[in-house]
Every structure is written in structure tokens, then in C-alpha cells.
Amino acid sequence: xxxxxxxxxxxxxxxxxxxxxxxxxxxxxxxxxxxxxxxxxxxxxxxxxxxxxxxxxxxxxxxxxxxxxxxxxxxxxxxxxxxxxxxxxxxxxxxxxxxxxxxxxxxxxxxxxxxxxxxxxxxxxxxxxxxxxxxxxxxxxxxxxxxxxxxxxxxxxxxxxxxxxxxxxxxxxxxxxxxxxxxxxxxxxxxxxxxxxxxxxxxxxxxxxxxxxxxxxxxxxxxxxxxxxxxxxxxxxxxxxxxxxxxxxxxxxxxxxx
Ligand code: PAF
Numbered sequence: 001x002x003x004x005x006x007x008x009x010x011x012x013x014x015x016x017x018x019x020x021x022x023x024x025x026x027x028x029x030x031x032x033x034x035x036x037x038x039x040x041x042x043x044x045x046x047x048x049x050x051x052x053x054x055x056x057x058x059x060x061x062x063x064x065x066x067x068x069x070x071x072x073x074x075x076x077x078x079x080x081x082x083x084x085x086x087x088x089x090x091x092x093x094x095x096x097x098x099x100x101x102x103x104x105x106x107x108x109x110x111x112x113x114x115x116x117x118x119x120x121x122x123x124x125x126x127x128x129x130x131x132x133x134x135x136x137x138x139x140x141x142x143x144x145x146x147x148x149x150x151x152x153x154x155x156x157x158x159x160x161x162x163x164x165x166x167x168x169x170x171x172x173x174x175x176x177x178x179x180x181x182x183x184x185x186x187x188x189x190x191x192x193x194x195x196x197x198x199x200x201x202x203x204x205x206x207x208x209x210x211x212x213x214x215x216x217x218x219x220x221x222x223x224x225x226x227x228x229x230x231x232x233x234x235x236x237x238x239x240x241x242x243x244x245x246x247x248x249x250x251x252x253x254x255x256x257x258x
Contacts, residue, residue: 001076001079001080001084001085001086001087002085002086002087003076003087003089004086004087004088004089005089005090005091005094006090006094007090007094007095007135010088010090010135011135013086014135014136014137017047019046019047020045020046020047020139020140021045021046021047021048021049021136021137021138021139021140022040022041022042022044022045022047022048022049022138022139022140022141022142023041023048023049023050023051023132023133023136023138023140023141023142023165024037024038024041024048024049024050024051024141024142025050025051025053025128025129025132025141025143026050026051026052026053027052027053027054027055027068027183028052028053028054028069028070028071028072028075028183029068029069029070029071029075029183029186030071030074030075030078030079030183031181031182031183031185032173032181033144033146033172033173033180033181033182034078034144035078035082036170036173037142037143037144037170038050038079038082038083038084038142039082039083040142040168040170041140041142042082042083042084044140045138045139045140047085047086048083048084048085048086049084049085049086049087049088049136049138050079050084050086050087050088051087051088051089051090051132051136052072052075052087052088052089053088053089053090053095053128053132054068054070055095055124055125055128056092056124057096057100057120057123057124057127057128058120058121058122058123058124058125058128059121059124060118060119060120060121061118063245064245064247067187067244068183068184069183069184069186069187072089088132088135088136095128095131100127102127103123103127104123104126104127104130104157105123105126106122106123106126106153106156106157109149109152109153109156110122110123110126110149110153112149112227112229113149113225113227113229113234113236114149114150114224114236114249115149116225117224117225117236122149122150122153125150125153125154126153126154126157129154129157130157130161130163133158133163133165137165138165139164139165139166140165140166140168141154141165141166141167141168142168142170143167143168143169143170144169144170144172144173145169145170145171145172145251146172146180146181146182146249146250146251147249148169148232148234148251149234149251151167151169154167155167155169172250174200175197177197177198178197178200178201178204179193179196179197179199179200179248180200180248180249180250182248182249184246184247184248185248187241187242187244187246188239188241188246189241189242192239192240192241192242192246193241195219195220195221195239196239196246196248198219199216199221199235199237199248199250200250200252202215202216203226203233203235203250203251203252203254204233204252204254204255205254205255206233206254207256209226209227209228209233212226212233212235213226216235216237220239220240221237221238221239222237222238222239222245223235223236223237224236224237224238224247228254228257231253231257232251232252232253232254233251233252233253233254233257234249234250234251235249235250235251236248236249
């Protein structure tokens with residue numbers, strides 16, 4: 001496995017590769033969910049590229065950025081164990097030589113759900129994903145469906161901009177109690193972890209978005225939104241844990257729409 005931090009070196013290396021690449025972009029703090037994307041990419045492509053880049057431009061809240069978990073050494077070991085070939089790990093100056101002067105903005109769906117209370121979040125996501133796809137030029141790129149809105153926006157961006165990469169959505173991996181796997185879960189302590197474990201069940205069993213909101217508020221969650229769209233129920237909550245606020249998102253087809 002080769003680790004590349006310098007983008008000039010990466011671009012030289014990429015121009016010499018004539019193999020079909022699978023790509024899994026991440027912000028690190030790898031968990032089983034990421035590993036399942038990487039395993040699928042390794043199975044379906046000649047070479048797999050993992051990127052690890054905590055993208056500051058998609059955080060509208062500095063505290064959230066500062067407390068975003070990092071575990072580079074473990075990430076590299078895990079990546080190697082599943083057969084990743086190349087790891088791209090640039091820093092902010094490398095990724096944003098324009099200092100975010102050029103931005104990829106979507107006007108409609110990015111303003112809803114997570115975009116409604118995280119101003120500019122999807123502009124940061126789409127801008128960095130566009131940069132990464134330009135750098136890696138993968139045949140296939142893999143995204144978890146926990147971030148369903150992100151997946152749809154990236155898929156539509158690629159179609160709208162005629163990018164050749166196939167965007168593949170992969171099922172959400174869950175803990176035993178149904179909590180969607182997320183790097184942020186490691187910031188949850190005992191009680192907060194129990195509350196987080198009820199989130200998906202409430203999304204699933206509630207007969208309406210309003211019922212889900214009431215049930216989550218009764219558990220002490222701050223509900224950012226619960227909304228049923230396109231036959232799926234989407235939700236985001238904030239849970240207090242260890243003096244910290246942890247934001248969790250999830251989406252599923254609720255029981256009453258099956
Ligand atoms: O889903 C993520 O981890 C990030 O939003 C992504 C796609 C790596 C862009 O920074």
C-alpha cells in the first residue's frame with residue numbers, strides 16, 4: 001500500500017496508471033462501514049484508492065470540526081488489512097490552493113434536510129468531492145447510504161457535469177441495536193450511546209414525523225429535523241455526551257410506508 005500526501009506526486013503517479021480505479025473518499029476515523037465500502041471496491045476494481053481528508057469547508061461549526069475524531073495510524077493499518085492499494089492524504093493547502101475561491105454549489109436539494117441547518121455544508125462536500133474525483137479519476141466511487149442526501153447530490157452532480165465516474169451507494173452498516181455506524185459514534189458515552197441506539201427504531205416505528213420528533217425529544221435529543229421524502233424518513237439529532245454535542249443522522253423506509 002502506498003501513501004501519497006503530495007498532490008503533484010499523486011498527479012504524476014495517476015498519469016502513469018492505466019488500470020480501472022475504485023475510490024472510497026473518507027474523512028478518516030475508519031469503522032466497519034468504511035471497511036465494507038473498501039472491501040467492495042477491492043472486489044470490483046483492479047486498484048482501490050482511499051482518501052483521508054477532514055474537509056474543513058463542509059463544517060459550519062468550528063467546534064464540530066475541532067472534535068472530529070482522527071486515528072490515522074489505525075486507519076492505515078485497517079486500509080492495508082482490506083487490500084487498499086493507494087491512500088491519498090493531502091492537507092488543506094494542497095486541496096484548496098484556491099483557498100475555496102471556486103465552489104460547487106447546488107441550488108435545490110442541498111438546501112433541505114442537512115442543508116437547512118448546516119449552511120454551506122453541501123457546497124463544501126460537493127466542492128471537495130469534485131476535486132477528489134478530478135484527482136483520482138476513478139471508474140467507480142463508493143458512498144454509504146447513511147448519508148443518503150450526500151449520495152444523491154453527488155450522483156446528480158456527476159450526471160449534471162458529465163463526469164464519467166459511476167457513483168455507487170452502499171447499504172448502511174448498523175451496530176447490534178441498529179445505530180448506523182459513524183465516525184461520530186466514538187464520541188458517545190454510556191447514556192448518550194443508549195439514546196443514540198433508539199434513534200433508528202424511533203424513525204422506523206413512528207407513524208408520523210411528528211410522533212418521531214416527540215419520541216426523540218422525550219429522550220432529551222435536540223431534533224434538527226425529521227422529514228419523510230421520496231418514501232424514506234430522514235432524521236438528524238444532536239445528543240449531549242461528555243460535555244460535547246454529537247450530531248447523528250440516519251434514514252430508512254419506515255414501517256408504515258413498507
Ligand atoms: O462522507 C464523508 O465522509 C464526506 O462527506 C466526504 C464524502 C468524504 C467528503 O468530505
